[in-house]
Amino acid sequence: MPDPQRTLAQTNWAELHHAYGSATDAPHMLVALLDADQVVRSKALGKIHGVLHHQNTIYEATVPTALYVAAILPDPRTMRAVDKDRHSLPGNIRTELLAWIASVANEVTDAADATSRRYGFPLEDYPPAVSMREIRPLLYSAALAYVHDTDRHVREAAITACVPLMDDPKLLSHRATLAPLVRRVLGTSELWQHRERAIDALDAWSEDSSGLEGQRNPFLYCDSDLSPASCRWGADPGAGWSEEPPF
Template sequence: MRDDHRLQTVADLPDPRSTLTRTNWATLHHAYGPATDAPEILTALLDADQGVRTKALDNLFGILHHQGTIYEATVPTAQYVAAILPDPRTRLSANKTHRSFPGCIRADLLAWLGSVADSITDAVDEVGQRLGFPLDDHPPAVAAREIRPLLLSAVLPYVDDSDRSVREGAIAACIPLLDDVRLLHHRATLVPLVRQILGTSELWQHRERAIDALDAWGESSAGLEGQRNPFLFCDTDLSPDSTPWPSAASNAEGWTEDPPF
């Protein structure tokens, strides 16, 4: 039995190959039913072909964590994604569009982990409780909340990465993970990075996230500039067949100066 008093660390992450082969995916569900296709999706994230990687990222966001939903298959997927972050192949890229998250696949994977963490914060739970759907009544959400220390230990090494987009993605992913009461002590260390890196990002979404986090943590956000008028943007440049779901290297919020709508 796991010692509940010992926080999970990156050493506790299952080997990604083990997650693929030992998880009974057929008994788990994602947005479109049994997650029998999950191993293929996850393996394709590291494929040598850029088009294959791009499609895999689309499926990661659109099937295994569709519109921010935590499914049964989301938790083992999160463990797999966290475990492959050190793989050199995550330095490869995916096809980009005007709505894509900038940078290599590692930045996309960090954004995905951040999106999972965003879906299980106390604020989300508060809204759910008001509507009669607390997170505690949703076993996949409970399981996802339980592994937040594990995910944080996988994300933290990248908050000072040499790649700016990876660094920003890691810091942004840490913020919702630090909503966990077991991890609150990490906030003090992260504050300077939130202010100096995320708060000066070229992406207004990251700047807004920095301001919101600092304000929520009781820290000063003075001097940081968010998006002056996000309503200036519209979707008139989208083609008739454009999907409303963000493209492969983006998360549910979108990650360019254009908004995700």
């Protein structure tokens, strides 16, 4: 992984855009993720979702943000707590950052590309999506380091991040190795979203998902402690978490 400070310093943020224009303010948001003040880092976490990945969109600035987020995962300060509400994942900020990586990865999967193509927006025609796809092996290596973490929340978030990243052609061979963890850890999670992710992934990989229980009532999809963006109102339970094309 590139050094996070080098990513901050060497990225020309003024030439990149996020949801609200020029990304000149992105470095301040990213540095604040490790702030000693829980309120400050909680707000920063909200901004990387609401500004740098607004409504599940991949922006130009989302790509270096992903590199920075992945690079700071080993920092002991990511073990700190963040403010929680009914839309938050349980766990520390490391858990939340892994969940953010999972979210951006989910927007450049083969399934996301197929959906985008139906609407006339193949990912190959959208440079930020192309760039995000190119760094998937780096993001995967960063997340993989935590799939056996002693903290269950971190472990689940890491596996959840790895799943969409393994659509990368270079990583397809890793699916068989990760499948037992997907079944054993995600498949038994207290969060139905993780159980659904396990079922979807195992089915897509032609692995055994029998005996796993997901959430099959579409009217209950949003009674969770994850963000509203994770809801699948009336959608096919095997279709994934995210909204359809954001661009």
